[in-house]
Amino acid sequence: MNINPIILSIPIYFLLIGIELIIQWVTKKKLYRLNDAVTNISCGITQQLSGIFLKVLGVGAYVLVYNYLHIFEIPSTWYWFIVLFIGADFFYYWAHRMSHEINLFWGGHVVHHQSEDYNFSVALRQGSFQIIWTFFFYFPLAIIGFKPVDFVFVSALVTVYQFWIHTETINKMGWFELLFNTPSHHRVHHGRDPKYIDKNHAGVFIIWDKMFGTFQKEEEKPTYGITKPINSWNPVWVNLDHYAQMVKQWPQIKGANNKLKFLFNKPGWLPEELGGYQAPPEVDKTTYAKYNTQTPIRLNAYVLFQYVIALGITALFLFNYSKLDLVYQIGAVLSIMVTVVSAGALLDNKSWGYPIEISRLIIFLAIGVFIAFMFSINWLYFISVAYLILSIVVLPARTKSAELAK
Incomplete structure (x- = not known):
C-alpha cells in the first residue's frame, strides 16, 4: 500500500x-x-x-x-x-x-x-x-x-x-x-x-x-476569491502575503492578550482601539473586476512552452525523488521553483521577470552541460543547447508594460 x-x-x-x-x-x-x-x-x-x-x-x-x-x-x-x-x-x-x-x-x-x-x-x-x-x-x-x-x-x-x-x-x-x-x-x-x-x-x-451548523446551500452565483485579492501570479508570494500582513499589523496591537487573540481569533479580528472586527464586505458586482494583466500572445505562448516542460520535469521528479540524494533533491526543487516564479513574474509584467528568466536559461544550460560532462551523456549536450536556442527564439522582446511595471 x-x-x-x-x-x-x-x-x-x-x-x-x-x-x-x-x-x-x-x-x-x-x-x-x-x-x-x-x-x-x-x-x-x-x-x-x-x-x-x-x-x-x-x-x-x-x-x-x-x-x-x-x-x-x-x-x-x-x-x-x-x-x-x-x-x-x-x-x-x-x-x-x-x-x-x-x-x-x-x-x-x-x-x-x-x-x-x-x-x-x-x-x-x-x-x-x-x-x-x-x-x-x-x-x-x-x-x-x-x-x-x-x-x-x-x-x-x-x-x-x-x-x-x-x-x-x-x-x-x-x-x-x-x-x-x-x-x-x-x-x-x-x-x-x-x-x-x-x-x-x-x-x-x-x-x-x-x-x-456550517452548511449553506448555493443560491446566487458566488463571487470567488478572498475579501482582499492577492493581485499576484507569484506562487511563492501568495504563500507569504497573509503572514506579511500579520507582521505589519503586529506592532500596532498592544498587550499580550490582544496579540494572542490576533493570532488565534477569526481572520479580520482587531482590538477595539484599531477598529474592532473587520467584517467581510458585501461585493459590489456592478464594479467588481477580477485581477488581470495584459501580456502579448507570444509571451503567453512562451510561458506555456516553459510550463509544459516544467510540469513534465516535476512529474518525473515526484515519481523518483526518493531515489535521489538530499543534495540532488534540493537542487531539483530549487530549479523547478525558480521556473514557476519566473513564469509568474513574466505574467505579472514585473520588471525583474526578464532578467530572472534569461539568467535561469543560462544556468540551466550550464547545469545540463555539466551533467552531460560528468556522466558522459552525449545527447544531453544537444538537448541543453537546443533548449536554450529555442527558448531565446520563442521569448518575445521585452514589452513597454513590462519595463514600466514595478
Whole structure:
C-alpha cells in the first residue's frame, strides 16, 4: 500500500482539465484564464515540493503518536477501511474549519481561496504551509490504533475526492447532495460573499456541515476569491502575503492578550482601539473586476512552452525523488521553483521577470552541460543547447508594460 493516490492521480487531473477546456471551447463560456490557471498549478507544484521536506509533520508525527500511544491495533480490513475513511473525513472537516476560523491557520489555507476563477485547476492550488497547522488534528486516529500506512492512503483518497468538486460545469445533483460534498456545495465554500464565507467545510461528506451548523446551500452565483485579492501570479508570494500582513499589523496591537487573540481569533479580528472586527464586505458586482494583466500572445505562448516542460520535469521528479540524494533533491526543487516564479513574474509584467528568466536559461544550460560532462551523456549536450536556442527564439522582446511595471 506504499502508493500515493494524489501523485498517481496527476494524469487524471490533467485529463479532466483538458475536458473542461474543451467544454469552454464548445460553450464559449469563460472558465479559464492562462495566468490564473498557471498560478493555481504552480501553487500545487510548490506545495508538493515543499511537502517532500515537511512530511515529517504530516506522516512522521502520526507515526510517533501511533508507536507510543495507540490503544488498539486496528486490522487492515475493508470494513475498518470504511471506518477510517469516515474518521479521516471527520477530522478533515475540523482541520479545514479551524483553518478558516483561526487567523494563524488561515495563512496556510488562504492560498487555496485566492483564485477568482473556479475550475479544476483551482483544486491544485494548495498552500505550502497548511500542513503545519493541520497535521495534529488526525492524532485521535493514531491513538485509536489505525496504522500510519492505512491513514496516509485513506487521507489521500479524501483529498483526491475533492478534485472533481472544483467546477462550474456540473450543476446541482439531487439526492446525492444530501450526503456528499458536490460542486454546488463547494462553490459556496469558495465564495467571498458574506453569506457564503466560512460555510461548507466538508471534504467528502456534507453531513458534517449540516450537523455542526456550517452548511449553506448555493443560491446566487458566488463571487470567488478572498475579501482582499492577492493581485499576484507569484506562487511563492501568495504563500507569504497573509503572514506579511500579520507582521505589519503586529506592532500596532498592544498587550499580550490582544496579540494572542490576533493570532488565534477569526481572520479580520482587531482590538477595539484599531477598529474592532473587520467584517467581510458585501461585493459590489456592478464594479467588481477580477485581477488581470495584459501580456502579448507570444509571451503567453512562451510561458506555456516553459510550463509544459516544467510540469513534465516535476512529474518525473515526484515519481523518483526518493531515489535521489538530499543534495540532488534540493537542487531539483530549487530549479523547478525558480521556473514557476519566473513564469509568474513574466505574467505579472514585473520588471525583474526578464532578467530572472534569461539568467535561469543560462544556468540551466550550464547545469545540463555539466551533467552531460560528468556522466558522459552525449545527447544531453544537444538537448541543453537546443533548449536554450529555442527558448531565446520563442521569448518575445521585452514589452513597454513590462519595463514600466514595478
